[in-house]
Amino acid sequence: MLAEPPLGLYVHMPWCLAKCPYCDFNSHGLRGELPHERYTAALIRDLERAAGPLRGRELATVFFGGGTPSLFPAESVARVLTAARRLLATDASLEVTLEANPGGMEIGDLASFRDAGVTRISLGVQSFDARALRVLGRIHGPDEARAAARAVSAAGLERLNLDLMYALPGQSAEEAVADVEAAVVLAPEHISQYQLTLEPNTLFHARPPELPDEDSAAAMQEATAEALAAAGYVRYEVSAWARPGAECRHNLNYWRYGDYLGVGAGAHGKITRTEEGRILRTRNFRHPDAYMQAGDPLEELTEVAPRDRVFEFMLNVLRLADGFDTALFESRTGMPAGVLAPALARADDLGLVEACGNAAWRPTLRGLQFLNDLQILFLPEATDS
């Protein structure tokens, strides 16, 4: 039976000081003044509209993502959070993450963010190597990254995440490990680690830098994983490492196919309507101007068909080292767990998943390494024709 899952709120802040050449997110280089007043007003309108029908549901997490949300004044964050608290039930455990970039011009006033209700800062460090940062088009240097990380602790924020990338142009395995070690020294509770890829509609895609080959990239992943594990971090998701208990609850909710409101330009939301037995997806206008101008910023509302729920659930949950149990599957998708049996058996044969405990499955280490191959097994057969 479809049950009401935990609810998160994602708030998209679509501006950066400069667009990075690898980034394919909905972010825009800032030209002129940041229209924070107009945008914050639009966010609140959007939130009121989106949260209205959910009145009374409990909100567990908020995530300000971007772009560079730390470019906004803390007051904007405070106003959005106040509106969220007004519209939805919250308690003291509310996790509020804000993405920030380490440059002096973009880090923002961390203490004010803390006062506004932010509990967690996610810093887009990417690397501690000056040359690598330049190639990536980052506007900060290694020292600024270190200073920003220390400032987060000094400001009394509970949690810190550092975003790192590996397989950077010209990078060696030693350099990738050095990046991880430099991060570990700063003692963040959480480290996210991604391989640099060349995505369509980016500058790097048009003019690709020379990247390490796939075997070198794999070697870096393995070496850095060893370093992270040695430092006491646990890989709880394919790309996310945390000290036990410090996992990102907002992201965990995505990965467990929970609900979330998507507010802001281009934001996506997913809401379960248990009384109707439906799951809906929402998507807002992508361009900030279109978003701010629209009376109703919702561009698309689609229902997730039952068989697509199965795939979407697996797509997400297989990223998690602890996997899932069938009770979670049934309550989140409304589908009987039996439908998974053939694909799970195939995945088991390939050594990509393993049973763990009663009616529970998790990806093996091999399954995490070959996550795409694993996820593909759960794609529905040829979509409606």
Next chain:
Amino acid sequence: MKRIRNFSIIAHIDHGKSTLADRFIQTCGGLADREMSDQVLDSMDLERERGITIKAQSVSLNYQAKDGETYQLNLIDTPGHVDFSYEVSRSLAACEGALLVVDAAQGVEAQSVANCYTAIEQGLEVLPVVNKIDLPSADAERVCTEIEEIIGIDATDAVRTSAKTGLGVVDVLEAVVSRIPEPEGDPDAPLQALIIDSWFDNYVGVVSLIRIVNGRLGKRDKVRVMSTGRSYPADRIGRFTPKMTDTGLLETGEVGFLVAGIKEIDGAPVGDTLTLESNPCSEPLPGFREVQPRVFAGLFPVSSDDYETFREALQKLKLNDSALHYEPESSGALGFGFRCGFLGMLHMEIVQERLEREYGLELITTAPTVVYELATTDGAVSYVDNPARLPQSSQLDEIREPIILANILVPQNHVGAVIGLCVEKRGVQKRMQYLGGQVSLEYELPMSEVVLDFFDRLKSVSRGYASFDYEFCRYQAAPLTRLDILINGERVDALSVIVHRESAYRRGKDLVERMRELIPRQMFDVAIQAAIGGQIIARTTVKALRKNVTAKCYGGDVSRKRKLLEKQKAGKRRMKQVGSVEIPQEAFLAVLQVEKK
């Protein structure tokens, strides 16, 4: 009979046969101008595209000659490729004469030579015609000399024409009337009619193009197909003008069509003799032969859902192509498909292309193979057309491979390269003759080598100038063995090949190397081995991929990730799963490309 002329046009591809035929039709008023589409006789799209004729077609024209008489000119088109030499010989057998059309710029080519010899052997009057004299590079004198030197016929009176501009076309028709003999034959003798070609028409069933050699055939006569002994009432009889025109009667010497309620093309085989049930002749006409496919390949639908469509498509093609053979084949690697037999490589390509184009099928084709003759220790003789089915050598006394006699015509400056190629292909030289600027070579070659890539190689070593024609000679014992490819220890039946023992090691090494390049890295090591019997002669490994790439993606949006995965899945679907290994389609044809490096 006096005013009937039956003739063919012998020409190399592109030397202008079809254009010339179109001019004849136009000159004789066979079609109104608006009905003329280019190259009327090549009616299949594919024929038109490739500029080759697959089915022999004919046109019957009334020509008002300069002597004031009206002549019935029957032009019998001939298929234009090496694979169809038997069909060519049957078309020629229906004629008293042939036009040898040679491109004034290109000169004589081997294919024309072979067909020309067939015509001369069958007693036809061969009239040389030099075409395309409007081209700036035309050299009619040189071409006439070549005709005399290479073919050995007098080219003094060769007609010069340009089918494209229409120049000299009437001269050609006048030559046909004055120099090609009238048909002989006895109108009062029992009917003997030669089946020149048969094809399947959706509305009327099998239509046969026939030549009345003796006697006459009328509507409602009961005709007997001599090779099968079966009889059919003649429903429709007439001539192609070029439209199908009923006349109700065909007289001695005439060429026309017969529709007799025959449902399958095998019911009216090319080269067979028709006679009357009521007054049969004693002997069939000479030269009939059952068509034997010489090249075989497994064809498998990429998606097993297409199997039924594929079967129906083959059935339909077979209606019109008696040379096409097929029988169900089941491969461990490729699933269910058909083992198909073809006359040669071009025939195979044509069938493949039609299946893909006209029936929308996506097919995997295994490397083509010839038919081997096996002598087993118990004295029995059998044939194998599938390497995977070659029995263990202990049970075999001898394996015999088909040998062909190849006629190659090549300009002098490329002869060295061509000889080198023939030697590499285990050829034995039978004859070599300098003819003008050209050299005529005769080689006996194992057909398996010709199937492999001979034609392409010949073109490339001679910069496109060599031309080639072949005929089957005999089976000859050879030290042959089966070379197997094992993927992760499992023999992949569709990749087995029969090779010469002495080249087995090299082929094995090349083949595993090629496989290594073609098989993408997977989650585990893929071991590729080449083996003869139980002995591994070459091995290599496709190293396992160590991980997938997990890029940063926005957790709220699943659609992009999904699209990415769907694309990857589609890519996998285009591969064939052998055990747990995914093998791309190209790998199954890799055997062919081994020596192309």
